[in-house]
Amino acid sequence: MPTPFFVLEVALSGLLAGLLYSLVALGFVLIYKASGVFNFAQGALVLLAALVFVRATEIFDAMGPATVGFWAALLATMAVMVLVAAAIERFLLRPLVNQPPITLFMATIGLTFLIEGISQMIWGSRVYTLDLGIPDEPWIIHGLYIGKIDLFAAAVAIAMVIALAVFFQFTRIGRALRAVSDDHQAALSIGIPLNFIWVVVWSLAGMAALFAGLVWGAKLGVQFSISVVALKALPVLILGGFTSIPGVIVGGILIGVSEKLAEVFVGPVVGGAIESWFAYVLALAVLLVRPQGLFGEKIIERV
Amino acid sequence: MTPASAAAHAAPATGTILKLDDVSLSFGGIKAVQGVTFDIRPSEIRAIIGPNGAGKSSVLNIINGFYRPQRGTITFKGRARSYMSPYEAARGGVARTFQNIALFKGMTTLDNILSGRLLKVRSSVFEQALQVGRAVREELDQRQHVERILDFLEIEHIRKTPVGQLPYGLQKRVELGRALAMEPDLLLLDEPMAGMNLEEKEDMCRFILDVREEFGAAIALIEHDIGVVMDLSDRIAVLEYGRLIADGAPEQVRNDPAVIAAYLGAKR
Incomplete structure (x- = not known):
């Protein structure tokens, strides 16, 4: 029988891993909120951001001291993500305005292959190391092991969620974003510049992808499998609700903690490896009971 | 309504506010609108009528920038152009409602307006x-303005209701409220x-x-109920197959043989 202390340790590691999922899921929610589209390319954006950051670090490190290099690389990568957002708006979204969401969804699948293909052309398929300058050894507090990178990721995820929640709730652009997600034509008619809004929201999703890419890249190395990590964001979204920014945090924590605990308690009974599928089963169960997720907006259709 | 904004609305009392x-x-081979010329005067109620597919909605969509016409000029508040984007139109004071109600369904009446x-x-x-500085005062001003509209349209009681749950007639009213909030x-x-x-029609x-009375806006409306149109409008434009076939005061249009033919389908 596991000791309570061990359970606590498992739960804590799950909590931190869960916040990493939240970081990826955040990008999905942003775009879903602002356009009602499930952006299949979010994982590819995470990969792209990480690769660009690695390349930028190489370039800036060669030019000056490492600390300056880090920030310069971060800013440069942000700029690239904004440019990518602008390109997506111009060549993908603008020609498809007023098309049904399924069309846009298909377009994002195409975008995924485009981004992955171009990345492979530029960077090849080798694994890059990404160093955030955070030491790998954990803190040990009363015998509890806490990874420093995990803690950093958790702080970033929480800070981003708070900032975005405030942005959506109180600012004019945030309100415009909510309007755009409900009805494109109506949004245009009240003078919301749709094209600008899309660049803003894809840029924000690009920032979320960048932070997710940094943390995952530092943990696992920057490689193509990073874009698959994005699939772990799916159960988080279903649990938290596609339209809720705070829901992303709660969903991430629930998934992270429950899959780690399940591994420990249920794993031995079914022969282990429960972690790879438990989240999806949990999501399925939530779908049956609460299709809109824990925090999502209930969709009301008058028939 | 403040005296200042009333004056601003009343300023161009003569002439035209919009001219096509x-x-x-x-669209491809379909000629939706063909060489239409017509104008709207400040503070007038201007109806656009015609059989289905006559191009009425297309004309509205041109005015607020959803469609880009291939030919012709749009003169709005004295500025001529070949195309006015939705953003320019909204900025310039054009507001609209839609045939099939386009509201933000997940939001409340208050948030929609x-x-x-x-x-x-x-x-x-x-x-x-951060909710500091100008933002706080502005938020209050906006709220007050919205409250006046809620009061005007008699929909205070549904201010917190998500509009997706409202009956059709009330949704139409909320949509009008959102347009009015733009001070068009x-x-x-x-x-x-x-x-x-x-x-509901009588209310509307x-x-x-x-x-028109309180906000001083010019109104261009498409409507199929001819009785309503005749009662409300100052002038009526009649479209058929994308062409303007008649234009004038209600009694003039009513007796126009081309209009009668279009509506009754008589041989010409």
Whole structure:
């Protein structure tokens, strides 16, 4: 029988891993909120951001001291993500305005292959190391092991969620974003510049992808499998609700903690490896009971 | 309504606020609008009628920038151009409602109408996010304005209701409220009374007349109920197959042989 202390340790590691999922899921929610589209390319954006950051670090490190290099690389990568957002708006979204969401969804699948293909052309398929300058050894507090990178990721995820929640709730652009997600034509008619809004929201999703890419890249190395990590964001979204920014945090924590605990308690009974599928089963169960997720907006259709 | 904004609305009392000059629009082989010329005067109620597919909605969509005409000029508030984008139109004071109601269904009545004030916000993103400085006062002003509209349209009781749950007639009213929140100089109403019962229609007629009275906006409306159109309008434009076949005061249009033919399908 596991000791309570061990359970606590498992739960804590799950909590931190869960916040990493939240970081990826955040990008999905942003775009879903602002356009009602499930952006299949979010994982590819995470990969792209990480690769660009690695390349930028190489370039800036060669030019000056490492600390300056880090920030310069971060800013440069942000700029690239904004440019990518602008390109997506111009060549993908603008020609498809007023098309049904399924069309846009298909377009994002195409975008995924485009981004992955171009990345492979530029960077090849080798694994890059990404160093955030955070030491790998954990803190040990009363015998509890806490990874420093995990803690950093958790702080970033929480800070981003708070900032975005405030942005959506109180600012004019945030309100415009909510309007755009409900009805494109109506949004245009009240003078919301749709094209600008899309660049803003894809840029924000690009920032979320960048932070997710940094943390995952530092943990696992920057490689193509990073874009698959994005699939772990799916159960988080279903649990938290596609339209809720705070829901992303709660969903991430629930998934992270429950899959780690399940591994420990249920794993031995079914022969282990429960972690790879438990989240999806949990999501399925939530779908049956609460299709809109824990925090999502209930969709009301008058028939 | 403050005296200042009343004056601003009343300023161009003569002349035209909007003029379409020889405007044509086609989709592939379909000629939706063909060489239409017509104008709207400040504070007038201007109806656009015609059989289905006559190009009425296309004309409204050209005015607020959803469609880009292939030919012709659009003169709005004295500025001529070949195309006016939705953003320019909204900025310039064109507001509209839709045939099939386009509301933000997940939001409450209050938030929907508040969304019509987005262009009026002047404070910076940071002031808004932190709720300091200009943002606080502005928020109060916006709320007050919205409250006046809720009162005017008699929909205070549903201010907190998500609009997706409202019955059709009330949704139409919320949509009108959102357009009014923009303080428009030109209000486009696409079939404001479609699908309404007699009582709801009478309410809507009253609101339309009151809108002109209180807000001083010019109103261009598409409507199929000829009785309503004749009662409300100052002038009526009649379209058929994308062409303007008659234009003038109600009694003039009523007796126009081309209009009678278009509506009764008589041989010409």
